[in-house]
Amino acid sequence: MTTSAGQLTPSERILMGPGPSDVPARVLEAMSAPTVGHLDPEYLIIMNEVRDMLQQVLQTKNQMTMAMSGTGSAGMETCFVNLLEPGDEAIVCLNGVFGGRMKDVAERCGATVHTIETDWGNVIESQAVADAIKAHPNAKLLAIVHAETSTGAHQPLEEISKLVHDAGMLLLVDAVTSVGGLDVRVDDWQIDALYTGTQKCLSCPPGLAPVTFSDAAVQAMDKRKTKVQSWYLDLSMIRNYWGQERSYHHTAPINMTYGLREALRIVLDEGLENRIARHKRNHLALRAGLEAMGLNYIPEHSLTSLNAVHVPDGVDDANVRSRLLNEYGIEIGAGLGPFKGKAWRIGLMGSASSQRNVMLLLGALETILTDQGVSVDSGAALKAAGAVFAS
Amino acid sequence: MTTSAGQLTPSERILMGPGPSDVPARVLEAMSAPTVGHLDPEYLIIMNEVRDMLQQVLQTKNQMTMAMSGTGSAGMETCFVNLLEPGDEAIVCLNGVFGGRMKDVAERCGATVHTIETDWGNVIESQAVADAIKAHPNAKLLAIVHAETSTGAHQPLEEISKLVHDAGMLLLVDAVTSVGGLDVRVDDWQIDALYTGTQKCLSCPPGLAPVTFSDAAVQAMDKRKTKVQSWYLDLSMIRNYWGQERSYHHTAPINMTYGLREALRIVLDEGLENRIARHKRNHLALRAGLEAMGLNYIPEHSLTSLNAVHVPDGVDDANVRSRLLNEYGIEIGAGLGPFKGKAWRIGLMGSASSQRNVMLLLGALETILTDQGVSVDSGAALKAAGAVFAS
Numbered sequence: 001m002t003t004s005a006g007q008l009t010p011s012e013r014i015l016m017g018p019g020p021s022d023v024p025a026r027v028l029e030a031m032s033a034p035t036v037g038h039l040d041p042e043y044l045i046i047m048n049e050v051r052d053m054l055q056q057v058l059q060t061k062n063q064m065t066m067a068m069s070g071t072g073s074a075g076m077e078t079c080f081v082n083l084l085e086p087g088d089e090a091i092v093c094l095n096g097v098f099g100g101r102m103k104d105v106a107e108r109c110g111a112t113v114h115t116i117e118t119d120w121g122n123v124i125e126s127q128a129v130a131d132a133i134k135a136h137p138n139a140k141l142l143a144i145v146h147a148e149t150s151t152g153a154h155q156p157l158e159e160i161s162k163l164v165h166d167a168g169m170l171l172l173v174d175a176v177t178s179v180g181g182l183d184v185r186v187d188d189w190q191i192d193a194l195y196t197g198t199q200k201c202l203s204c205p206p207g208l209a210p211v212t213f214s215d216a217a218v219q220a221m222d223k224r225k226t227k228v229q230s231w232y233l234d235l236s237m238i239r240n241y242w243g244q245e246r247s248y249h250h251t252a253p254i255n256m257t258y259g260l261r262e263a264l265r266i267v268l269d270e271g272l273e274n275r276i277a278r279h280k281r282n283h284l285a286l287r288a289g290l291e292a293m294g295l296n297y298i299p300e301h302s303l304t305s306l307n308a309v310h311v312p313d314g315v316d317d318a319n320v321r322s323r324l325l326n327e328y329g330i331e332i333g334a335g336l337g338p339f340k341g342k343a344w345r346i347g348l349m350g351s352a353s354s355q356r357n358v359m360l361l362l363g364a365l366e367t368i369l370t371d372q373g374v375s376v377d378s379g380a381a382l383k384a385a386g387a388v389f390a391s
Numbered sequence: 392m393t394t395s396a397g398q399l400t401p402s403e404r405i406l407m408g409p410g411p412s413d414v415p416a417r418v419l420e421a422m423s424a425p426t427v428g429h430l431d432p433e434y435l436i437i438m439n440e441v442r443d444m445l446q447q448v449l450q451t452k453n454q455m456t457m458a459m460s461g462t463g464s465a466g467m468e469t470c471f472v473n474l475l476e477p478g479d480e481a482i483v484c485l486n487g488v489f490g491g492r493m494k495d496v497a498e499r500c501g502a503t504v505h506t507i508e509t510d511w512g513n514v515i516e517s518q519a520v521a522d523a524i525k526a527h528p529n530a531k532l533l534a535i536v537h538a539e540t541s542t543g544a545h546q547p548l549e550e551i552s553k554l555v556h557d558a559g560m561l562l563l564v565d566a567v568t569s570v571g572g573l574d575v576r577v578d579d580w581q582i583d584a585l586y587t588g589t590q591k592c593l594s595c596p597p598g599l600a601p602v603t604f605s606d607a608a609v610q611a612m613d614k615r616k617t618k619v620q621s622w623y624l625d626l627s628m629i630r631n632y633w634g635q636e637r638s639y640h641h642t643a644p645i646n647m648t649y650g651l652r653e654a655l656r657i658v659l660d661e662g663l664e665n666r667i668a669r670h671k672r673n674h675l676a677l678r679a680g681l682e683a684m685g686l687n688y689i690p691e692h693s694l695t696s697l698n699a700v701h702v703p704d705g706v707d708d709a710n711v712r713s714r715l716l717n718e719y720g721i722e723i724g725a726g727l728g729p730f731k732g733k734a735w736r737i738g739l740m741g742s743a744s745s746q747r748n749v750m751l752l753l754g755a756l757e758t759i760l761t762d763q764g765v766s767v768d769s770g771a772a773l774k775a776a777g778a779v780f781a782s
Contacts, residue, residue: 004659005440032423049396207644250464253598268395
C-alpha cells in the first residue's frame, strides 16, 4: 500500500538570508515552460543565449563560459578538478567557510595545498599573498573568495591578481555571492577560473553553477597528464556539448536553464551598473539602520549583498530568527563556524535587495529586539535608513 | 552596452526520445511554487516526504535514500565515488553507452576495473557473471545497467544479484530508464546502490538524481580509508543534511525538489502496479505496430520504456527525425555509438507512455516512411496496435 504526500503549498517567504534569494515571478514562470529535449534545436539556441548573457554579466569574452548542472558547490568543484591533478601545488586563501571548502576540494584532487589564513571577517592582504607566492613559487594557482558568504567580507582582487599573474600562476575566484549584485570584472581583473551560483544576486532558484575559464585556464586543462577525476564535471567533454559539436554528455537540467535565462534577462534589462548601484544603496540604508539600532558589522569591508552583524549580547539568536520567519515570513541566516549563534547574515541579493525589504526588516527587528529587552532608540533605525534613501 | 535574449517560447513537444519525457502540467506548476530556503522548516518536511515517496517507488526501506543535486550521471558518479577508492577492484558489465560510462567513472576513482562484455543490444548472462566473479574474487562490487538507454535492453537482475552476494560483493545498478515505469525492487533483489534520473519514467524535468544505498553499502562507505574524491557528492556529509542533523552541506535545488515531489505523488496516485502495466501495454501496442510496419527491434529483451529499432535500409535517419519534430512536434532519439545513424530510440516513458502517443507516432511514421519510398502495408501498423489496445 503506497501513500503520497499532500498538495505542495510552500509559504511565500521574503528571502533575506545568505541565499536563496527571492525569485521573481517571471523566473518561476519561465521554469514552468514546456520541457524540450537537451538536443532539441530550440534548446541549443537557449544554451547560446545563456552563454551570451552570462558573458555580459561576468564582463568576459571567455568562450568557455557555461552553466554547470549542479549548485554553486558543483561550480567550485568544477574549477578545482579541471585545473588540479595529483602532484600539483595550490595556494588557497582562508578567511571563512568557503575558503575552507576550497581547501578541502583542492586536497581531494590530490594537490598539495598551502594556505593564507586570516581571521574570519577580514580580507586577505596583498602582502600575505606576495609572501605566500614567494614561499611556494611552484603553485599552479591561487584560489580566493570574492564574496565570503559566511562573514560578509568583500575581497578586493585587482592587486592580488597582478601578483598571481606576475608569478605565472592562475587566479581562481569564488564569486557565488557577488555575481549579479556587485562588480565582477572577469577580463579586466584577469580572473582565470570563476564560479558562481544562481540563487544569490541572480535571483534564480538554486540548481545551476555558472563558470567561466580564461584561455590560460583552458591551456592548463589541456596540458593535464591525468583524466579529470570527476566525469560529471569534466570540462574537456562538456565543452563539446556547449560548443559547436553539441556532443551528448549528460542530460542538461532544461527547466533550470529556462529559469537562469530569464534571470539573466532581468539582470541585463535592469543594466549591470544600475543593479550594482541598487545593491549598494539598499546596503547603505540597511547598514545605517542596523547601526542606529546598535548592531555592529563583522567585516570591515562588507559586501553590499550580505550584511553580517554580531548578535547583541543577551539576545536569543534562534528566537529572533524564528519570530522573523513565523510572524513576518522573513528568512535571515544564522552564523556558521566560529560565528554559530553569534551572528546574523542578512542578505540583500538580487530581487530581495529593495527599499521595501530594508524598511520591513528594520521595523520587524526593532520590534523583536525591544521585546527581548534590548534598549533600542525607537524609530532611529527607520529614520537613518530613510535618510539614505532620501539622499 | 548589454543585450538580453527575447522572451522564452519553447515549443510544446511530444517527448518520445530516450529522455527527457513529457512533463505533466502538475509538475511544471509545482516547480513554479515560491522558493523557500534550504533550511526552512517547510523544506525539511518536503525532503522527508520526497524520501518517503522515493522509498515506495524504489520498493526499499533503505534509510539512505535521497535525491542528489545533479542529473542522472551525477547519480552514477555518487554511487562509484562513495563506494570505490584507489586500490579497489570492480567488475563492470558493458553492453552499451552507460556500461561504458560506468567503467570510465570507476577508473577515475582509482579502481582496477574488470569488464564483462557482450554485444550492444544483448543482456549480460548469469554464466558470464559467475565466470568473472571466479576470475576476480577480490572485486568489491559488480556494476550493471538495468535499463540500457542506448540499446533498449532490459537486464534481469535477480540471478546475478544472488551470484554477487554469494561472493560477498556489492551490487550497483543503473536504473535511470526503469524507475517509475518498470518493476525495480531494491530490497527484494538486494540491490546495494542504485541511481536513477528524474526525466525518464518519473516524468519530471532533468536536474535531480535519486539514489539509494543499502546498509551493506553504507558499511562499505564507512570503512573507507580515504576521503570521497568528490566533495559535492560525498554522502558521508550529505546524509547529515538529509538526516536528523540537518547540517548544511550545499544549497539544495529547491524548486527541482518541488517538481520531483509532485512527480512522485503522480506515480503513487496512479499506483506502481498500474503504472508498470500501462508501460507494458503501450510498449506491446507500439511494438506490434512497428513490427507490422516491417521494423525490427534491436534487443531481444526490450524495455517497455524504450523501444530501440533498426533504421530500415535506404532510409534517411536524420530526415525522418527532423520531419517528426518539425511536422508533428515529436522527438525520438538517434542511435549512439555503433548504432549512430542506424537506430531509432522511441521512448514511452512516464506521462509520454499513452495510447494517444503510440497511435500518433505510428501514423506519422507510416506517412514519412511511405514518402521515403519504403513499402509499408497501409494501415497495418495502426491495426496491429489497435488490436493490442482492444485486447
